[in-house]
Amino acid sequence: MAENLPTFVIHEISARLPCEVDRLHMALACRQWRQALAQQGAPPLLRRLPWLVFPFVEGPAFCCVACGGGIHSTTHHVRAPELERRARYFGSHDGRWLLLAGSRLGINMVTNVRNGCGYLLPDKSIDPRGEVKFGLYIHATALSCSPGCSRSYEVAQYPGFRAGIYFLDDRSFYDDQIMFRGVDERQYPCSDAGKWTQGPPPNIERFFPEEGPSNHSSPAWLLL
Numbered sequence: 001m002a003e004n005l006p007t008f009v010i011h012e013i014s015a016r017l018p019c020e021v022d023r024l025h026m027a028l029a030c031r032q033w034r035q036a037l038a039q040q041g042a043p044p045l046l047r048r049l050p051w052l053v054f055p056f057v058e059g060p061a062f063c064c065v066a067c068g069g070g071i072h073s074t075t076h077h078v079r080a081p082e083l084e085r086r087a088r089y090f091g092s093h094d095g096r097w098l099l100l101a102g103s104r105l106g107i108n109m110v111t112n113v114r115n116g117c118g119y120l121l122p123d124k125s126i127d128p129r130g131e132v133k134f135g136l137y138i139h140a141t142a143l144s145c146s147p148g149c150s151r152s153y154e155v156a157q158y159p160g161f162r163a164g165i166y167f168l169d170d171r172s173f174y175d176d177q178i179m180f181r182g183v184d185e186r187q188y189p190c191s192d193a194g195k196w197t198q199g200p201p202p203n204i205e206r207f208f209p210e211e212g213p214s215n216h217s218s219p220a221w222l223l224l
Contacts, residue, residue: 010036015043019067021076051222053089053098062222089220096222113222 010033017023023045027034036042051062054075061077087100087109096113099121111118196204 005032007036007039011042018045019064020045021064022067050092053092053220053222092220092222098220098222 014023014026014037017026023037027037051064053062061075063075067076089098090101091099093099093110098111098113099108100111101108108121109118110121
C-alpha cells in the first residue's frame, strides 16, 4: 500500500524529517519512494545543527539533535577505517571533514565522513631545498558559556530550536598530556554535553545521551 502513495504525499512526509539519515532510510524503503525523493522538487533539508561525534574503538557514532531531543536524541553509527578509530578527534570543517591527531599510523590527517576520503596533514614546513624550516602548530579558540563549559557552540536561528548555547565539555579533563599516556590511564569522560538558555533557572539542559568514557578521544562537533 505504501508503494502506491502519490509523489506529493511522499514529499510531504520527507519534509517532516529534518535528519538526513532518516531521509536516507526513507529512500531505501522501496523503489518508488527512492525515485520520488530523487525528483526535482523534493523538499530540501532544513538548516541543521552540527552532529556530535562520539569516537570509540569499535567505530565512531554521532548524535543527531534533530532526532528526538534531550537525552532521547538518536545516535547513528558511522563507518570509519581501522586506522582512524584510535585517533584523537580535535575539530571539524564544513562539509563533514573531521580533523584527527595521532591516528594508528602515528600521523595527523583529515577525513570526510560523507565519502570516506582522507588526506595526511604535514607536521613540518619544508623549503625547496628539503630543509625543515619550522614545525606546524594548530591553535583554536572556543566560546565558553560559563566557567567549566569549554568548546561551546552558539546556536543561531534553526527551525524548531530556541536560541541558546550548546556546549560540549569533558567535565574533568584538564590535562593536556593525557593523550600521551597508556591506554589504562587515558579516560575522556565524554559526559557533559547540553544546552544553556537565558532565562529563569534551570538554565542548563542535558541535551545528548550520556556515553561511557573513551580511552582515546573526547567527542567532537561535526560541521555539516
